[in-house]
Each structure stands twice: as structure tokens, then as C-alpha cells.
Amino acid sequence: MKNWRFYTFVFFIGLIFLVVIFRLFTLQILKHSFYKTLAANQHQSFQTIYPSRGEIFMKDEHTNSDSPFLLFPVAINKDFWTVYAVPKEIENKEETVEKLSPLLGVEEETLKERIEKTDDPYEPLKNKVDEDTVNGIKEFNLEGIHFESENWRYFPASELACHVIGFVGFDGDKKVGRYGIEGYYQEELAGKPGFVEAKKDSLGQLISVGDRILAQPEEGVDLVLTIDPNVQFFVEGKLKETIERLEAPSGTIIVMEVKTGAIKAMASWPTFNPNKYNEVKNINLFLNPAIYEAYEPGSIFKPITMAAALDKEVIEPNTTYEDKGFTEVAGRIIKNALDRAEGIQTMTQVLEKSLNSGAIFAEQxxxxxxxxxxxxxxxxxxxxxxxxxxxxxxNVSNLDTKGDVEYATISFGQGIAVTSIQLIAAFSAIANDGILMKPYVVEKIIYKNGEEEITKPKEIRRVISSETASRLSAMMVSVVKNGYSKKAAVPGYLIAGKTGTAQIPDFEKGGYTEETIHTFGEFFPALNPQFSVLIKVDKPKGINFASESIAPLARQIAEYILNYYEIPPTQ
Incomplete structure (x- = not known):
């Protein structure tokens, strides 16, 4: 009996010993890495190192300095302040509110609500406060009011080229580029974050010595735009004047180098201030109408029809037809504007007088x-x-119908939807000896190590022959010299151009409304084109045709550009 008890005791002692051995094996061998990491985490911290966002510049090509150009900042990083309250530290809340409200531009009621939260240790009152305002608040020495520095995106030119530049907003708590350049080049501008390993003391506080960088941050690149701030400023001012004069809700102007596709100005109205993007109520205002908004172009499309017919050698500039004021197509009567009947007309006169029947003739x-x-x-x-x-x-889906009526109306810009950037690229192709170029707005990428990447102009394709481009250019010069676009003429220069007055479709009832879109496209000097311009004004009032509403504006823009770039007269 005694031996039995002894052996039982030895068995349990051995079992306990085996359990302990197994547990030690598990902790020290099988889960060694886990507990090592757990212990390390109590004394280590891995911190993200955020890179600086790259900045955006325009290139001022006309400066009084010795350098050939001056970089004009349009999107930079700037330190601002967040003003916050620790409500339990504020004794005289009424005085605090009274002094803060005018400086912060925040309603007194709003401030009262925030500083009444006595159980809140951190109550933001306003962010992106400039240093002068912070210094003004500090002079009051208000108890419970504190300041925190933070780096924000800042747009020193405010609304200038806002649709091109975009803004920096938030995706959760992460700052990201939205729209325009900021959105398109988000990855390049943002850079790549790095990581640093820091030590902690026994209380979990970071120790400043002994940090080890595991991955260096990759700073964001700087961008230099093709846009010239002087041209952009002039164009925006003229667009605003025109919008107000015609009581129009919106409009767009683009200026492009025909031989490269570089955009020198891109303006749309209405604008927004990217520094205050969060105050914009309608987010559609952030969309760039120059590249986003598709519309029926109307008669400005007629040079495209003529380009096709000339290149196929089915017409010549002096080919004639009889204009009866209308054309019957598949049992449908399609009329000229104002029901005009001009009699025998050449293809050049079709463009000069903007005859729908002549465009149909060429298409057929x-x-x-x-x-x-x-x-x-x-x-x-x-x-x-x-x-x-x-x-x-x-939208060019009507081309797939193969319908006679659809093709007839497309010949003069109805039943087809285009964007302004497409139109100016097409006009530039005519000016550029028939070669279509890819439009672009970033001229140069500058890396933080000083290396630069220059954007090379990209040829998309030859659209029409050199001879066709030359003939069509001459026809478009005649439009400005002898046709309805005379108000776009600039003394001493040959200007090639074409107007468009397009009815706006009624998508609810079908057909068209009484409202119109006025456009004008031009390039100059016609014998050696350097620039093209596209003007679009939506729903103007008081003037029925683009030849009266915006042809004079086209002349003003051409005069400015010719003078600004010192292009000598050709006549």
C-alpha cells in the first residue's frame, strides 16, 4: 500500500515536471518570436515619416529679371495654426468669446457652444489660422486658449486657374489631391512615406536618442506648368467681363500652342477658391468644364466636315452648289439659320456665311x-x-446609326457632343499642317535631387494631308476677312477662325430649346500658326449669334497674345 502511494506521488511529480518542461519549450522555442516582438513593442515604436508634398508653379516667361523666366507659385506648403480651447481652464467664457469672435471670424454662438464642453480636453475652434491672427489672440493672454502648428496646402493665387490646379482635401484623415493637377499627379506630388524605429522608456514615453530610420521618405516632386500666369490672368479677366456683359451663367477659354499641344491658358467661369474648397456648396463647381463638359458644337464643327471632304478630294474650296435655304434629307427639311437662301455658293462661302446646306452638301x-x-x-x-x-x-454614337439625317446634322455640329479641349486640339491639328498633338499642362517635373524630366510634345497622328490643311486654313482666313467673323480680325495679321451658335437640346421634350451656346475657334498667324484659341459662352442673353457676342473677344485675346509673345505682323 505504501509503495502504491509512493508511485502515485512520483507520477504526479513527473507529470507536473513534464508540463513545466513543455510550457518552457513552447514559450522559449515555439513562440520565441512572438514574445520577443511583444517585449520589443513595449520598448519600441515605429513612427511614419511623412514626406513634404511637392509644389506647383507656373512659368512667367516675361520678367524683368536676368533669368529667361520666373517660377510663379500656385500651390505651396505653408504653416498655419489651429486655435483650440481647453474649456475647463476658461473662467471668463463671455470675455473669451467676445474677444475671439472677430479675430477668428466665427459666430459668438458657435464659440459659446464649443467652450461650454467642460469635459472636453481639446476643442478646436478654427484651423488654418494665419500667424498675424494668432499673434493678435496671444496679446489678450486668454486662459484656456492654445495654439498648434500644422502644415497645410496653400494656393497663393487663390482662384487663378483653380479648375486646372484642383485642391488638397481629405480621404479619412489622409490629405490627398482632388481634381485637376493635384488629383492627376497625386502619387508624384505626395511622395512616399518613410519609417523610423524609436525607443520607449518604462513609462511608454518616446526617447529622442537612438532612433533608427528603417526607410527614408521619398519627397514629392515639384511641377512646372505650361500655363503662363500673365496669359491666364488676362484670359480670366476677359472671360469674366464677357460673362457679365452677356449675363451668361458660365464659359470657358483655352489657349494652346499648335505645334506642341502645350496649354498656355485654361479658364472657366464660375471659379472657386481652393483655399476654401470646403465652403463650396455644389461640388460640380470643382469639375473642369474645358475637359469635362460635352455639348453640341454647332457651326464651329463645319471646318471638320470641310477637312474630311477636301482630304477625300470630293470638293475643292471653289466647288459650287445651289443654296436654296434648305436641304431635304430622307423626307426631312433641314434649314439654314434664319432661313437664308444664298443661291450659287462656293465651299469657302459656306464657311464664310455658315450655311448648313453647304455642310450637308460636302458631307453627302x-x-x-x-x-x-x-x-x-x-x-x-x-x-x-x-x-x-x-x-x-x-458622344459620337449617332455616327453608328448610319442614318442620312443623323450624318447630315452632324455635318454642321448637331447630334454630336464634344468637349472644348477636343475642339481646340482639332483646330490646332488644322493649323499644325494636319497633325494632331496631345494637349498637356505639365512642362517639367523637378525631383528633389535636382534632376528634371521635361515633357516631350507627343504627336498623335496625321489627320489630314499638308495640302488639305493649307487649303482649309486659307478658307478659314477668308471667314475672318470676308465672312461673319470680321470682328475677330486683327490689323496686320492673318487670323483663321470660325464661329458656332449651337442650340441646346431639350432632353425632356425632345428637339431644341431657345437657349444657345456660342463658340469661336481661331489660330494665328495663319501662314505660320503658333497659337490657337477656343472661346465658349453658355446661354448668353441679348445677342443671338457668336459673330456678335464673342468674335470681338477673340480679337482682344489674339491682340494680347501677338503682342505678349512679340510676334511680328504678317501683312
Whole structure:
């Protein structure tokens, strides 16, 4: 009996010993890495090192300094202050509110609500406060009011080129670029974060010595735009004047280098202040109408029809037809504007007088597949690939119907939707010896190590022959010299241009409304084109045709650019 008890005791002692051995094996061998990491985490902290966001500049090509150009900052990083309260530290709340309200520009009631939260140790009152305001508040020596420095995106030119630049907003608690350049180049501007390993003391506080950088942050790149601030400022001012004069709700102007595709100005109205983007009630205001908004172009599309017919050699500039004021197509009567009947007319006169019947005549001399091919080769129905976020491709689906009526109306810009960037790229292709270029707005990327990456102009394709481009350019010069676009003429220079007055479709009832869109496209000097301009004004009042409403504006812009870039007269 005694032996039994002894052996039982030895068995349990051995079992306990085995359990202990197994537990030690598990902790020290099997889970060694886990507990090592757990212990390390009590004394280590891995901190993210955020890179500086790259900045954005325009290139001022006309400066009084010795340098060939001056960089004009449009999006930079700037230190601001967050003003916050610790409510339980504030004894005289009424005095605090009374002194803070006018300085912060915050309603007294709002401030009262915030500083009454006595159980809140941190109550933000306003962020992005400038240093002068902070210094003014500090002079009052208010108890419970504190300040915290933070780096924010700042746009020193405010609304200038706002649709091109975009802004920096939030995705959760992360700052990210939205719209325009800020959105398109988000990854390049933001850079890549790094990581640092820091030590903690026994209380969990970071120790400043002994930090070890595990991954260096990669700073964001700087961008230099093709846009000239002087041209942009002039164009924006003229657009605003025109919008107010015509009581129009919106409009767009683009200036492009025809041989490169570089955008020198891109302005739209209404604008917004990217420093105060959170105050904008309608987020559609952030969309860039120049690349996003598709519309029926109207008669400004007629040079595209003529380009196709000339290139297919089914017409010549002096080819004639009889204009009866209307054309019957598949049992439908399609009329000229104001029901005009001009009699025998040449193709050049069709553009000069903007005759719908003449555009139909040219279209009907081509095979439908050929007409469709040229429209697509000019880039309509496709994105141009401009380096801005939010571009749309328009709508050319009516080309797929093969319908006689649809093709007839497309010949003069109805039943097809295009964007302003597509139109100016197409006009620039005519000016550029028939070669379509890719539009772009970033001229140079500057890396933090000093290396630079220059954007090379990109040729998309040859659309029409050199001879066709030359003939069509001459026809468009005649439009400005002899046609309805005379008010766009600039003394001493040959200007090629075409107006468009397009009815706006009624998508609810069908057909068209009485409201219109006025456009004007031009390039100059016509014999050696350097710049193209596209003007669009939505729903103008008091003037029925673009030849009266915006042709004079086209002249003003051409005069400014010719003078600014010191282009000598050609006549």
C-alpha cells in the first residue's frame, strides 16, 4: 500500500515536471518570436515619416529679371495654426468669446457652444489660422486658449486657374489631391512615406536618442506648368467681363500652342477658391468644364466636315452648289439659320456665311464610313489624354446609326457632343499642317535631387494631308476677312477662325430649346500658326449669334497674345 502511494506521488511529480518542461519549450522555442516582438513593442515604436508634398508653379516667361523666366507659385506648403480651447481652464467664457469672435471670424454662438464642453480636453475652434491672427489672440493672454502648428496646402493665387490646379482635401484623415493637377499627379506630388524605429522608456514615453530610420521618405516632386500666369490672368479677366456683359451663367477659354499641344491658358467661369474648397456648396463647381463638359458644337464643327471632304478630294474650296435655304434629307427639311437662301455658293462661302446646306452638301459627297473615320481621327469621341483628372470623351454614337439625317446634322455640329479641349486640339491639328498633338499642362517635373524630366510634345497622328490643311486654313482666313467673323480680325495679321451658335437640346421634350451656346475657334498667324484659341459662352442673353457676342473677344485675346509673345505682323 505504501509503495502504491509512493508511485502515485512520483507520477504526479513527473507529470507536473513534464508540463513545466513543455510550457518552457513552447514559450522559449515555439513562440520565441512572438514574445520577443511583444517585449520589443513595449520598448519600441515605429513612427511614419511623412514626406513634404511637392509644389506647383507656373512659368512667367516675361520678367524683368536676368533669368529667361520666373517660377510663379500656385500651390505651396505653408504653416498655419489651429486655435483650440481647453474649456475647463476658461473662467471668463463671455470675455473669451467676445474677444475671439472677430479675430477668428466665427459666430459668438458657435464659440459659446464649443467652450461650454467642460469635459472636453481639446476643442478646436478654427484651423488654418494665419500667424498675424494668432499673434493678435496671444496679446489678450486668454486662459484656456492654445495654439498648434500644422502644415497645410496653400494656393497663393487663390482662384487663378483653380479648375486646372484642383485642391488638397481629405480621404479619412489622409490629405490627398482632388481634381485637376493635384488629383492627376497625386502619387508624384505626395511622395512616399518613410519609417523610423524609436525607443520607449518604462513609462511608454518616446526617447529622442537612438532612433533608427528603417526607410527614408521619398519627397514629392515639384511641377512646372505650361500655363503662363500673365496669359491666364488676362484670359480670366476677359472671360469674366464677357460673362457679365452677356449675363451668361458660365464659359470657358483655352489657349494652346499648335505645334506642341502645350496649354498656355485654361479658364472657366464660375471659379472657386481652393483655399476654401470646403465652403463650396455644389461640388460640380470643382469639375473642369474645358475637359469635362460635352455639348453640341454647332457651326464651329463645319471646318471638320470641310477637312474630311477636301482630304477625300470630293470638293475643292471653289466647288459650287445651289443654296436654296434648305436641304431635304430622307423626307426631312433641314434649314439654314434664319432661313437664308444664298443661291450659287462656293465651299469657302459656306464657311464664310455658315450655311448648313453647304455642310450637308460636302458631307453627302463622301461615304459615311469616310466621314466617320475623319471625325474619329480628329479625336472626337475619345479622350485627348491631357494630364488633368476628370476628362470626358464626348458622344459620337449617332455616327453608328448610319442614318442620312443623323450624318447630315452632324455635318454642321448637331447630334454630336464634344468637349472644348477636343475642339481646340482639332483646330490646332488644322493649323499644325494636319497633325494632331496631345494637349498637356505639365512642362517639367523637378525631383528633389535636382534632376528634371521635361515633357516631350507627343504627336498623335496625321489627320489630314499638308495640302488639305493649307487649303482649309486659307478658307478659314477668308471667314475672318470676308465672312461673319470680321470682328475677330486683327490689323496686320492673318487670323483663321470660325464661329458656332449651337442650340441646346431639350432632353425632356425632345428637339431644341431657345437657349444657345456660342463658340469661336481661331489660330494665328495663319501662314505660320503658333497659337490657337477656343472661346465658349453658355446661354448668353441679348445677342443671338457668336459673330456678335464673342468674335470681338477673340480679337482682344489674339491682340494680347501677338503682342505678349512679340510676334511680328504678317501683312
Amino acid at each position: 459627297r463622301m461615304e459615311k464610313d469616310d466621314f466617320k473615320k475623319y471625325i474619329q481621327r480628329f479625336g472626337f469621341g475619345q479622350k485627348t489624354g491631357i494630364d488633368l483628372s476628370g476628362e470626358e470623351k464626348g
